[in-house]
Amino acid sequence: MMTVNQMNQAQLLHWIDMVSFAVVDITEYLDTHPQDEEALKYFDHYIDLRRSAMRAYADKYGPLTIDTANPENYWTWSAQPLPWEGGNC
Amino acid sequence: MWNYERRLQYPVNITRPNAKIAKIIMTQYGGPDGEISASMRYLSQRYSMPYRKVAGLLTDIGTEELAHMEMIAAIVRQLTKGLSADELEAAGFAPYYVDHTAGIWPQAAGGIPFNACEFQSKGDAITDLFEDMAAEQKARVTYDNILRLVKDPEVCDPIRFLRQREIVHFQRFGEADREDCSK
Ligand SMILES: [Fe+2]
Numbered sequence: 557m558m559t560v561n562q563m564n565q566a567q568l569l570h571w572i573d574m575v576s577f578a579v580v581d582i583t584e585y586l587d588t589h590p591q592d593e594e595a596l597k598y599f600d601h602y603i604d605l606r607r608s609a610m611r612a613y614a615d616k617y618g619p620l621t622i623d624t625a626n627p628e629n630y631w632t633w634s635a636q637p638l639p640w641e642g643g644n645c
Numbered sequence: 646m647w648n649y650e651r652r653l654q655y656p657v658n659i660t661r662p663n664a665k666i667a668k669i670i671m672t673q674y675g676g677p678d679g680e681i682s683a684s685m686r687y688l689s690q691r692y693s694m695p696y697r698k699v700a701g702l703l704t705d706i707g708t709e710e711l712a713h714m715e716m717i718a719a720i721v722r723q724l725t726k727g728l729s730a731d732e733l734e735a736a737g738f739a740p741y742y743v744d745h746t747a748g749i750w751p752q753a754a755g756g757i758p759f760n761a762c763e764f765q766s767k768g769d770a771i772t773d774l775f776e777d778m779a780a781e782q783k784a785r786v787t788y789d790n791i792l793r794l795v796k797d798p799e800v801c802d803p804i805r806f807l808r809q810r811e812i813v814h815f816q817r818f819g820e821a822d823r824e825d826c827s828k
Contacts, residue, residue: 573656580654580709581813587702588820620651639653640719642660 560612572609572620578602647708654712655806659723659799664736666795667724668754673791673807674717675751675759678783680807684710686764686780693768699821703777706814713807718749720803777818785811 560568582599589595614624618632625633673679687707694700725733725747733742740756751759765776788808795801 569652570656572652573654576650577654580705584702584705584709584813584817587698587705588817588823590698621648623648633651636651639651640657640715640722642658642719642723 560609563612565617568609568613568617572606572613575602575605575609579606647711653716653719654709655716655803657716657719657723657803659720659797661797661799662726662728663724663797663800664728664733664738666797666800667721668736668738668741669794670717670724670791670800670804671721671752672754673784673787674714674721674749676753676757676787677763678780678787679751679753679759680710680714680717680784681751681759682763683707683780683784684714685761686766687777689764689766690773690777693766694773695770696821699770699774702817702821706817709810709814713810716803716807720800721749722747724800771822774818774822778815781811781815781818785815 558567560571563571579599579602582595582602586592586595586599610621610624613620614626618636619625620636622633627633675681684707687703687710691700691703691707694703725738728736728738728747730739730742733739741750741752744750753759764780765773767773767776785808788804788811791804792801792808795804
């Protein structure tokens with residue numbers, strides 16, 4: 557399987573959408589099943605994938621979250637495309 | 646508090662503007678069973694929810710609804726972007742255009758403005774959870790109706806995603822009504 561560092565921007569954003577969705581869905585499930593061991597493992601797995609993908613995206617294409625923003629000589633946060641613009645990043 | 650992520654929860658990439666269907670889909674922004682209603686309902690109800698776990702669920706689902714609101718706005722924006730006044734008028738969009746140009750404003754498909762009376766925050770755990778389950782079903786039916794009226798696959802794809810989430814949230818609210826969450 558491709559690593560996050562081998563993905564182009566569109567592939568990486570798609571990957572972030574997928575692993576982030578897994579995190580949102582299992583979070584709500586765990587809210588009502590707080591002791592489900594398999595669900596807890598699933599959460600651990602996808603939250604790690606999400607963290608590393610978010611970091612890789614910020615390094616290569618700019619931050620999607622303020623926590624991964626790492627400005628050097630330009631404030632990239634506000635220059636990122638807005639998500640409703642469409643046209644696949 | 647909240648943090649913003651500069652991406653949509655599920656991608657919206659519409660290449661064929663169509664103001665006729667924008668007018669229909671707009672109802673899931675500011676209509677009676679739309680995503681503003683959903684997010685404001687859950688995010689308002691949580692303060693008086695006596696069970697911490699259920700208040701947490703209301704927060705997490707209410708937060709996801711904010712992301713759905715943004716997806717609907719993105720769909721409407723992309724469906725109306727770049728259309729001339731003549732094209733908008735031909736699609737029946739003139740009454741909206743005269744007040745809002747191509748801005749995004751919360752109203753139902755029939756033009757009724759968003760109104761907080763579309764949801765309830767009763768301050769009673771059972772009442773609020775049953776309202777929430779009904780709300781998810783009403784939103785699901787609205788998405789079913791949209792899918793009967795809209796044929797463009799680029800529009801139907803994110804609408805199907807949103808419809809699916811209504812079913813999952815209905816399930817979660819039903820579980821929240823059980824004893825093991827009420828601790
Ligand atoms: Fe929703």
